[in-house]
Amino acid sequence: MKHFENKLDRIMQRIWEESAKIRLPETPDTNDAWMRMEQLMDIQEAESIQKAAVEPKAFSPFIKPKLVWAVAAALALTFISPIVYNAYTTTSIVAERAQIKNVTLADGSTVKINAESELFYKKGFGKNHRNVILSGEAYFDVEKGDIPFIVEFGSASVEVLGTEFNIHTRGTDINVSVLEGIVKVSGTEDKQDIVLTAGQKVNFIQGFNPGTPEKIDHKKYPGWIYNRLILDQTNLRAVCKEIERKFNVKIEFASVDLGNITVTGIIEADEFNPVMETLATLAQRSFKFEKDTYIIY
Amino acid sequence: MSDGELTLLQNVKNSDKAAFKQLFHQYYPTLFRFVVFRLHDEDLAEDIVQDTFLRVWNNRATLDPKKRFFSLIAKISTNLCYDHFRYQEVRFRHKDTVPKPEQSHYDDPQKSQELNELQDEINRIVNEHLPEKCRVIFILSRMEGLVNKDIAAILDLSKRTVENQLYRALKILKKHLQDYL
Numbered sequence: 001m002k003h004f005e006n007k008l009d010r011i012m013q014r015i016w017e018e019s020a021k022i023r024l025p026e027t028p029d030t031n032d033a034w035m036r037m038e039q040l041m042d043i044q045e046a047e048s049i050q051k052a053a054v055e056p057k058a059f060s061p062f063i064k065p066k067l068v069w070a071v072a073a074a075l076a077l078t079f080i081s082p083i084v085y086n087a088y089t090t091t092s093i094v095a096e097r098a099q100i101k102n103v104t105l106a107d108g109s110t111v112k113i114n115a116e117s118e119l120f121y122k123k124g125f126g127k128n129h130r131n132v133i134l135s136g137e138a139y140f141d142v143e144k145g146d147i148p149f150i151v152e153f154g155s156a157s158v159e160v161l162g163t164e165f166n167i168h169t170r171g172t173d174i175n176v177s178v179l180e181g182i183v184k185v186s187g188t189e190d191k192q193d194i195v196l197t198a199g200q201k202v203n204f205i206q207g208f209n210p211g212t213p214e215k216i217d218h219k220k221y222p223g224w225i226y227n228r229l230i231l232d233q234t235n236l237r238a239v240c241k242e243i244e245r246k247f248n249v250k251i252e253f254a255s256v257d258l259g260n261i262t263v264t265g266i267i268e269a270d271e272f273n274p275v276m277e278t279l280a281t282l283a284q285r286s287f288k289f290e291k292d293t294y295i296i297y
Numbered sequence: 298m299s300d301g302e303l304t305l306l307q308n309v310k311n312s313d314k315a316a317f318k319q320l321f322h323q324y325y326p327t328l329f330r331f332v333v334f335r336l337h338d339e340d341l342a343e344d345i346v347q348d349t350f351l352r353v354w355n356n357r358a359t360l361d362p363k364k365r366f367f368s369l370i371a372k373i374s375t376n377l378c379y380d381h382f383r384y385q386e387v388r389f390r391h392k393d394t395v396p397k398p399e400q401s402h403y404d405d406p407q408k409s410q411e412l413n414e415l416q417d418e419i420n421r422i423v424n425e426h427l428p429e430k431c432r433v434i435f436i437l438s439r440m441e442g443l444v445n446k447d448i449a450a451i452l453d454l455s456k457r458t459v460e461n462q463l464y465r466a467l468k469i470l471k472k473h474l475q476d477y478l
Contacts, residue, residue: 027330
């Protein structure tokens with residue numbers, strides 16, 4: 001800044017200094033302004049729900065053409081640029097740490113998105129295609145339809161016509177479990193596709209083909225949608241990662257190999273502290289809190 | 298740009314009202330001063346700022362979270378100001394009167410007449426003669442007192458560009474202020 005000011009001649013310096021003295025009035029109270037804003041938003045929301053019962057789906061193809069026109073006209077008034085085009089063609093829904101998001105897609109399918117996960121889909125979803133891309137974990141309840149519903153995640157994908165299933169993809173680990181209906185799971189090679197029916201799950205890793213289907217042994221499955229951790233010979237490292245995402249905390253191990261301990265059991269995961277205590281008991285370890293991190297030792 | 302704003306914008310896009318509230322609180326004062334500087338009318342500025350945020354909310358589905366939020370609201374509010382001026386112009390056309398900004402009632406009476414005149418003149422030239430980008434940067438720098446680095450971050454420009462635009466603004470001001478300095 002100083003460097004910049006030094007380059008100015010005497011007159012410019014004067015303008016520079018004078019312009020900083022121009023008085024602006026006090027800003028109105030932001031809280032009051034927000035209250036008025038919120039009222040306006042509520043009124044408009046009530047009106048738009050009457051117009052199109054599909055709030056808050058971003059540019060769902062089922063929104064009535066009239067509303068699309070209204071949005072387009074509002075846009076034309078304000079700003080038109082390539083920004084809009086990109087945002088218009090892809091929609092992304094993000095669930096942050098310690099957050100779970102429920103969304104209803106344009107075709108009526110519902111998706112529960114687990115913490116630290118993201119779902120994307122391109123323009124025309126529900127009309128020309130039903131393709132979504134997932135990173136993280138989500139539970140799908142897909143409406144029956146003529147267009148196949150395809151979920152892509154890294155090198156693998158799942159294809160269905162209408163069913164309930166969960167996809168877990170963290171790091172390179174993939175788990176697909178089916179609660180209702182039938183899904184096709186594809187890895188890297190077409191010929192190695194497998195078909196899962198209700199009550200079946202499969203574990204495999206990114207870049208490979210799915211292995212042999214296994215039976216789902218638990219009633220409330222997948223655990224996360226019932227707020228519980230279902231552990232079946234699961235290593236401590238994976239469990240702690242899950243807890244970190246769910247409660248937005250940091251967990252470390254006093255020594256690396258502790259992460260390899262496997263635990264089996266079901267933990268009700270409503271609150272953080274009881275979860276850690278139960279986990280410590282199951283793993284026959286202790287934990288302490290230092291600065292902002294929980295340390296298992 | 299900061300991850301915080303990216304996340305907020307992403308959440309707003311997904312109709313998260315709490316995220317929108319946070320953005321509103323963060324940018325309302327700056328945007329208000331930005332608009333009032335141009336309009337010299339607090340009530341009107343309040344309306345335009347509210348309208349700007351409302352438009353963002355109504356068009357949230359088309360938000361690009363990667364774009365700087367202030368750039369967007371500066372653009373929308375500027376367009377709304379133009380709309381207002383255009384409307385005024387139509388109203389006054391028959392009276393053969395050029396709409397002049399009202400005398401700001403927030404002038405500091407302690408300051409000497411000459412200083413106020415100079416400041417008013419700067420104010421007028423910034424609004425009438427600076428190109429859009431230049432004007433936004435100049436206001437953020439001089440009236441909001443932001444350093445070049447922060448302006449660059451808010452508008453997603455390089456620091457170099459900010460400096461060049463400020464220099465350009467001063468050159469234009471100097472040209473128009475010859476009688477005063």
